[in-house]
Every structure is written in C-alpha cells, then in structure tokens.
Amino acid sequence: MDLTIEVAHDEHEQVRKVVLIGEIDAYTAPKLKETIVPLTEENGVEVVIDMHAISYMDSTGLGVFISALKSTKEHGSSLTFMNPQERVYRLFKITGLTEIMNIQTDYTVRGGM
Template sequence: MNLEINVTETDNQNVAYLSGEVDVYTASKLKETLTPLAEQSDKNLIVDLSGVDYIDSTGLGIFIGTLKTTEKTGNTLMLTGLNERVRRLFEITGLNEVIDIEVDNKREEA
C-alpha cells in the first residue's frame, strides 16, 4: 500500500497528515518529508496518524529519528490520531514514554 502525506504549515508548527501504511516500502518517503520539517527552527511538528492502520519497525525508527532531530532544534514532536492498533504498538515498544502522544484530544506527556 502507498503512503500519502499532506503538510500544512503555520508560523509555529508543521502538521503532517499521513494516510496509508508506514512500512519498509514507504519509510523513505516519510523520512524525506519529516526530516526537513523537524529541522526547521521554531516550528513544532505534529504528525496526524488518523489515516494510518499499520506501522512496522522501520516506520518506528523514522519517528525516533524525527524525535531526535526536533530535540536538536529545540522543537517538539507530537503524534495524534492513533487508532487502537497503532497506539498499542507504541505502548509495547515503550515509545509512548519518549514521544508525546495525544490520546482522545488529551496530550500524553512523554
């Protein structure tokens, strides 16, 4: 399956809306999109996963790399719109402890 990415930018944040699957086949496209967004100074990054049903370990690695990049620039990364399956993956791997995840419109602090 393909991965569609739409980005909106405001003065202080970038929002990436993902739809499809985040896996070994789509990871390079995701990285090519998120890395420049994470590198922008004074812009927090929100990734909306409401259109994503599947993420593999390669995709998780992209989010870890993106988190490190945002931390270097003094920005934040927040994930939102996770369905139960995707949220469980972040919990099992412990990434919900290091990445801010918005759960039911309530922010879960890492």
Template sequence: MNLNIDIQEREHIQHVSLSGEIDAYTAPKLKESILPLTQSSEAEVVVDLQSVTYMDSTGLGVFISALKSTKEYGSQLTLINPQERVYRLFKITGLTEIINIDTDSTVRGGL
C-alpha cells in the same frame, strides 16, 4: 498500499496528515518529508496518524529519528490520533514514554 503525506503550515505549526501504511517501502518517503520539518529551532510539527492503517518497526524508526532531530534542533514533535493498533505498537515498545502522543483529536484543533 501507499502512504499519502499532506503537509500544511498553519499558525507556524507544521501539520502532517498521513494516510495509508508505514512500512519498509514507505518509511523512506516519510523520513524525507518529516525530518526537514524538525530541523528548525522552535519548529512545531504535529503528525496526524488517524488514517494510518498499518505501521511496522521501520515506521517507529522514522519517528525515533524525528524525535532525535527535535532534540538536536530544539523543535517539537507531537503525534496525534493514532488508531488503536498503531498506538499499541508505540506502547509495547515503550515509546509512549519518550514521544509526545496525544489520542485526543482536539490537539491544536486536530486536522
């Protein structure tokens, strides 16, 4: 399966809607799309994971890279609406402690 990436800017916030699978095949495309969004001071990037049906460790690596980029450039990253199995991957790796993940779809109006 492929990964669909839809990026829209609303109210100075980059909204990224993902659907499909994030794995070794699709992660490079995701990284190419997300990292530039984080490389602007004061940028806010909200990634909606609601339609992500599968993610492996390469997907986690993309989000860790994006988080490092936000620290370097002074931007913000928020992940919203992960499905339970995707959220569990962040949880068991301890990434819920360092990446802002909101399971409430009302974050900034959701997507």
C-alpha cells in the same frame, strides 16, 4: 502499500501539520523520513503528525519517528503525534515509546491500553 503525506504550514504560529494516510512500512518509510525530518530541523517549530488514517505501521515507521524525535532535540523543535488508531498506538506502547514521545489520543484519556 501506499502512503499519502499532506503537509500544511502555519507560518504565524510556527506549526507544521502533517496528515498521514495509508500504511507505514519498509517501502513507504523513506518517503516519510524525507518529509518529516527536515520539518523538525526548523528551530522552534512544532510538528504535529495526524495519524488517524494510518491503518498499519511496522518497526521501520518507528525508526523514522525516532529519527525525527532525535532531530527535535538537536534543533529545538517539538513533535506531537495525534489520533493513532489502537493497533498503531499499541506498537508505540509495547516498545516503550509512549514514555518518550508526545502521543495524544483518546486511549490515554481512558487510562491507557
């Protein structure tokens, strides 16, 4: 199992775009947390996480994203998730995280899952 993390900084707009490719599980979650949480600690920064290429995620991935969300509240930043595949989106939905996280996807446009 492998996870590729690509981070792009747009200093003019205070946006950090993170593209995730692969799987998020107990083995890859620490690497993900080491990358994402520090980005959310920058005051006023918008962190956008593109999840279109995540084929699998378990509860450890959710834990990382909850930590990142808590960090945004403490540091005045924001967090947006883009384009999760249906199976990954279902995990957010089942756990109720779609109610507290900004997740942008075609599924929400079509009326939910």
